[in-house]
Amino acid sequence: MTVKTVLRIGDPGLRETAQPVTNFSTIELDQLISDLLDTMAHYNGAGLAAPQIGVALRVVIFGVEHNPRYPHAEPVPRTVLINPIITPVDTHQAADWEGCLSVPGMRGMVSRYTRIQYRGFDQHGQLIERQAEQFHARVVQHECDHLDGILYCDKLADPQKFGFIEELASAGIIDQLPTE
Numbered sequence: 265m266t267v268k269t270v271l272r273i274g275d276p277g278l279r280e281t282a283q284p285v286t287n288f289s290t291i292e293l294d295q296l297i298s299d300l301l302d303t304m305a306h307y308n309g310a311g312l313a314a315p316q317i318g319v320a321l322r323v324v325i326f327g328v329e330h331n332p333r334y335p336h337a338e339p340v341p342r343t344v345l346i347n348p349i350i351t352p353v354d355t356h357q358a359a360d361w362e363g364c365l366s367v368p369g370m371r372g373m374v375s376r377y378t379r380i381q382y383r384g385f386d387q388h389g390q391l392i393e394r395q396a397e398q399f400h401a402r403v404v405q406h407e408c409d410h411l412d413g414i415l416y417c418d419k420l421a422d423p424q425k426f427g428f429i430e431e432l433a434s435a436g437i438i439d440q441l442p443t444e
């Protein structure tokens with residue numbers, strides 16, 4: 265069990281473009297994925313990208329069964345996704361609240377495609393190809409943005425809908441206080 269330190273906004277490591285993985289089924293890749301899984305579980309994250317623990321490789325993980333940080337989210341299959349490519353199915357977007365372990369204690373409203381196709385590989389190099397909608401699609405887009413050095417707060421739909429959870433809740437801008 266290795267819970268890694270999650271880089272926080274301001275750390276230049278979050279702003280790098282991550283490099284593609286070229287070798288699958290390696291001890292190093294297994295170790296990275298195990299660290300990502302342990303770290304995501306420890307912080308109750310919905311997803312985590314390798315750059316968030318200081319590794320500039322195109323690896324993300326995500327998955328939600330029941331997550332106290334996202335109490336109303338539908339389940340998302342636990343997935344290791346390497347060298348991902350996202351293609352929107354259509355142009356429709358919707359705005360919703362997002363948080364990020366690299367921007368702790370805050371939430372912001374972000375527009376994302378509501379229907380996407382994504383493809384990539386698991387840690388053994390097996391192709392993963394899926395369609396995703398709604399929260400699942402949002403999580404994948406959020407995590408994959410980390411691979412290009414993009415944080416959700418770079419893409420706010422409305423700057424007034426961004427801030428610390430406690431202040432947003434006190435002001436009635438978000439209607440409940442998610443546990444973090």
Ligand code: NI
Binds near residue numbers: 365406410
């Ligand atoms: Ni994030």
